[in-house]
Amino acid sequence: MEKVKSFATRNIIVFVLIALCLAFGLGSKAFISAQNIVNLTTQMAINAMLSAGLTFVIILGGIDISVGSVAALAGVTGALIARANPEASVFTASLIWVGSALVVGLLCGAFNGLMIAKFKVVPMIATLAMLNIGRGLCFVLSGGSSVSGVKSAYSFLGAARLLKTVDKPTGWIPIITIFVIIVVFIMHTLLSKTVFGRHVYATGSNTHVAHLSGINTGRTIFLGHVICAVMAALGGVLNASKLQNGQPGACDGYEMYAIAATVLGGTSLSGGRGSVSRAMIGVAVIAVINNGMNLMHINSYWQKVVIGAIILMAVILDMAQKRRKA
Amino acid sequence: MEPNLQAVHIHKRFPGVHALTDVSIDFYPGEVHALLGENGAGKSTLIKILSGVYEATEGTVLFEGKEVCFHVPGEALSAGIAVIHQELSIANDLTVAENIFLGAEPRVNNGPFLNRARMNADTQALLDQMKITNIKATDLARDLTVAQQQMVEIAKVVNKRAKVVIMDEPTSSLSEHEINALFEQLDNLRRNNVTIIYISHRMAEIFRMCDRATVLRDGCKVMTCMVKDVTETQIVNSMVGREIKDYYNRRAHTRGKEMLRVEGLSRAKEFRDISFTAYEGEILGFYGLIGAGRTEVMETIFGARTADAGKVFVEGEEVHFKSPKDAIEHRVGLVTEDRRRTGLMLQATLCHNIVLPSLPYHHKKFGFLDTRWETNIAGEMTGTLRVKTPSIQTIIANLSGGNQQKVILAKWLIANSRILLLDEPTRGIDVNAKSEFYALMNDFVAQGGCIVMVSSELPEMLGVADRIIVMREGVQSGEISGAEATEHSIIQLASVQSNV
Numbered sequence: 001m002e003k004v005k006s007f008a009t010r011n012i013i014v015f016v017l018i019a020l021c022l023a024f025g026l027g028s029k030a031f032i033s034a035q036n037i038v039n040l041t042t043q044m045a046i047n048a049m050l051s052a053g054l055t056f057v058i059i060l061g062g063i064d065i066s067v068g069s070v071a072a073l074a075g076v077t078g079a080l081i082a083r084a085n086p087e088a089s090v091f092t093a094s095l096i097w098v099g100s101a102l103v104v105g106l107l108c109g110a111f112n113g114l115m116i117a118k119f120k121v122v123p124m125i126a127t128l129a130m131l132n133i134g135r136g137l138c139f140v141l142s143g144g145s146s147v148s149g150v151k152s153a154y155s156f157l158g159a160a161r162l163l164k165t166v167d168k169p170t171g172w173i174p175i176i177t178i179f180v181i182i183v184v185f186i187m188h189t190l191l192s193k194t195v196f197g198r199h200v201y202a203t204g205s206n207t208h209v210a211h212l213s214g215i216n217t218g219r220t221i222f223l224g225h226v227i228c229a230v231m232a233a234l235g236g237v238l239n240a241s242k243l244q245n246g247q248p249g250a251c252d253g254y255e256m257y258a259i260a261a262t263v264l265g266g267t268s269l270s271g272g273r274g275s276v277s278r279a280m281i282g283v284a285v286i287a288v289i290n291n292g293m294n295l296m297h298i299n300s301y302w303q304k305v306v307i308g309a310i311i312l313m314a315v316i317l318d319m320a321q322k323r324r325k326a
Numbered sequence: 327m328e329p330n331l332q333a334v335h336i337h338k339r340f341p342g343v344h345a346l347t348d349v350s351i352d353f354y355p356g357e358v359h360a361l362l363g364e365n366g367a368g369k370s371t372l373i374k375i376l377s378g379v380y381e382a383t384e385g386t387v388l389f390e391g392k393e394v395c396f397h398v399p400g401e402a403l404s405a406g407i408a409v410i411h412q413e414l415s416i417a418n419d420l421t422v423a424e425n426i427f428l429g430a431e432p433r434v435n436n437g438p439f440l441n442r443a444r445m446n447a448d449t450q451a452l453l454d455q456m457k458i459t460n461i462k463a464t465d466l467a468r469d470l471t472v473a474q475q476q477m478v479e480i481a482k483v484v485n486k487r488a489k490v491v492i493m494d495e496p497t498s499s500l501s502e503h504e505i506n507a508l509f510e511q512l513d514n515l516r517r518n519n520v521t522i523i524y525i526s527h528r529m530a531e532i533f534r535m536c537d538r539a540t541v542l543r544d545g546c547k548v549m550t551c552m553v554k555d556v557t558e559t560q561i562v563n564s565m566v567g568r569e570i571k572d573y574y575n576r577r578a579h580t581r582g583k584e585m586l587r588v589e590g591l592s593r594a595k596e597f598r599d600i601s602f603t604a605y606e607g608e609i610l611g612f613y614g615l616i617g618a619g620r621t622e623v624m625e626t627i628f629g630a631r632t633a634d635a636g637k638v639f640v641e642g643e644e645v646h647f648k649s650p651k652d653a654i655e656h657r658v659g660l661v662t663e664d665r666r667r668t669g670l671m672l673q674a675t676l677c678h679n680i681v682l683p684s685l686p687y688h689h690k691k692f693g694f695l696d697t698r699w700e701t702n703i704a705g706e707m708t709g710t711l712r713v714k715t716p717s718i719q720t721i722i723a724n725l726s727g728g729n730q731q732k733v734i735l736a737k738w739l740i741a742n743s744r745i746l747l748l749d750e751p752t753r754g755i756d757v758n759a760k761s762e763f764y765a766l767m768n769d770f771v772a773q774g775g776c777i778v779m780v781s782s783e784l785p786e787m788l789g790v791a792d793r794i795i796v797m798r799e800g801v802q803s804g805e806i807s808g809a810e811a812t813e814h815s816i817i818q819l820a821s822v823q824s825n826v
Binding site for chain 1: 695
């Protein structure tokens with residue numbers, strides 16, 4: 001009985017996901033169509049990238065609210081390079097996207113990591129600074145308007161699909177979904193199967209203990225932020241590739257979705273607990289809620305209110321669980 | 327005379343633990359009543375119930391004849407029951423007067439504005455009345471010594487006209503003449519018909535200061551007696567409940583080659599000029615009062631703090647530990663004094679805790695975890711050290727203190743440590759677990775290890791250490807061989823001399 005109960009509380013979010021799917025499925029026939037489910041995965045893609053990276057930072061006991069800005073900055077940077085290279089093949093185009101994401105991500109992540117691990121700036125404030133710096137740079141680089149004129153080769157990563165059939169000439173399986181699944185799987189492995197991953201958990205659950213056990217906690221925190229920013233930047237270029245342009249205002253407020261997904265997945269905001277795979281369930285819940293609300297024609301302003309409330313509920317649940325344990 | 331505070335058939339149950347069983351004690355005005363018992367006997371639970379931190383599961387607390395039920399500590403305090411904890415509750419950045427009047431500040435015409443002048447004047451009058459001359463009302467609490475801060479706490483309860491004062495280990499960080507000053511204040515309180523409930527492990531103080539004593543064991547009251555009617559041995563035996571044979575598992579050690587040599591180690595404001603050598607096959611004790619700088623010395627040797635001056639040699643070779651990582655590579659391990667804060671990842675499993683320092687040396691290619699090695703070694707070590715746990719996947723917070731401490735020791739054994747720095751290794755664990763832990767320490771030393779043990783428990787120091795180094799206020803004040811050491815000789819070295 002005890003086991004059943006603990007299984008239920010640990011996996012409550014899975015039941016929530018199933019319940020949501022059933023509810024929306026009954027409410028709207030369009031929801032359970034194959035078309036919509038495939039759409040759902042592409043809608044999840046960007047948030048999946050952001051949340052997977054953010055999971056590292058939150059397990060470390062920190063927070064990164066700059067992921068939306070970093071994503072946009074990577075998108076704008078990539079789009080600028082893309083516009084300058086209109087002759088690129090599909091392969092080169094994809095390399096350009098990924099390359100600019102890596103550079104932007106590394107720089108922004110290193111900034112956050114340095115501020116937090118070296119200069120001991122509170123993570124919320126350090127990444128708040130990054131949020132503004134990143135967003136500002138987006139507008140500076142793009143001159144304030146969206147970077148368009150990107151050739152169609154550049155849309156491969158974000159919008160192309162495999163398995164073209166007669167009744168679906170655009171194809172069934174989105175490249176973006178495959179890309180995200182692979183990258184997220186690598187992140188999951190990194191966190192759960194490697195010494196580095198274990199060090200992330202150790203640093204997050206008790207920095208003193210980790211340090212006294214010989215872990216370079218500063219470096220672990222630094223790397224965690226780099227991973228988070230690189231993932232955000234990759235999410236940003238996927239978004240830019242999908243839209244075939246780089247918008248300086250892109251991914252605005254996405255940090256909220258990413259935090260919501262990570263916390264819904266059971267990652268503790270006080271650090272030490274969580275996993276990438278479970279954050280993905282959180283991502284699915286957020287996507288289903290958004291998608292369901294769209295299908296039910298709920299106005300998008302209200303959707304923000306709902307997401308805000310959900311984050312709050314998830315955090316209250318987390319704190320309640322913590323109190324019970326203490 | 328009527329008792330003014332009575333515990334009547336108190337039971338307290340926590341999930342899985344019966345912390346107090348049918349405890350009834352009467353406390354009388356004008357007595358100093360010692361509350362004795364081993365760690366885990368239920369002393370702290372009892373004072374928490376008396377002071378309103380916990381509610382009793384069954385039974386009642388009578389205060390001045392009336393049943394009381396305090397829901398928050400503030401209520402107990404305003405009723406007249408004050409607790410002075412071992413960790414003093416002094417706000418460092420406030421003045422003495424502000425601390426004493428905290429929460430009851432005098433106001434100008436009862437308006438919103440603070441009447442600082444009156445607060446300072448009242449405080450000074452209070453200090454004068456208590457004949458405390460070395461503290462001024464306007465001193466910043468941060469600048470006071472621990473003993474002075476304790477005086478401030480006592481002034482606070484005098485000011486609140488508390489009728490019952492509970493003191494938890496008040497002398498643990500005081501020198502001899504500071505203890506004398508404290509006892510004078512307690513005498514004054516006693517004369518004013520205040521009840522003092524006094525918790526201490528130091529037998530000498532019990533016999534010097536207390537009128538009656540109650541001994542608790544495993545949550546039950548064993549006896550209440552007049553202190554003058556019993557002997558120390560009687561009290562100790564009733565605390566432990568049985569004769570512990572060969573408690574310290576003392577064994578003859580053979581001293582081998584030099585393992586750790588420290589020369590002139592100094593760190594500003596913490597300690598200076600510490601020099602000693604520890605050898606293979608010996609337990610070197612480090613004794614001193616709390617605040618003497620022992621913990622700081624250990625952490626500096628381990629690389630967790632940086633030394634301002636001095637050299638450290640491991641097995642004859644000079645080392646420069648920039649971080650604990652370097653120390654671990656040289657097979658040095660540190661067991662910290664605060665298990666919960668700096669020893670364990672409380673919400674992680676036993677297995678994850680036990681292998682943490684060893685991960686960089688035991689993994690598969692590309693940094694992948696070797697989980698099979700982890701479970702094997704964790705299982706093996708918990709077996710060897712007889713850690714009582716449902717499984718190695720148990721969350722470490724759910725183990726008892728003694729077992730947690732064994733896990734921490736195992737952590738360093740797995741990391742192949744040869745030199746172990748143990749900082750108060752038996753704090754807060756029960757008698758049996760202590761005895762087992764000493765045996766493990768002896769095993770480690772017998773196999774060619776070297777232990778430097780910090781402790782403020784004198785009997786433990788005398789029972790375990792082969793040599794004892796005494797520290798006083800950041801300097802080394804002497805070294806005594808274990809065979810020659812007596813409680814008296816050590817305390818003399820550790821206490822600040824009154825003529826200084």
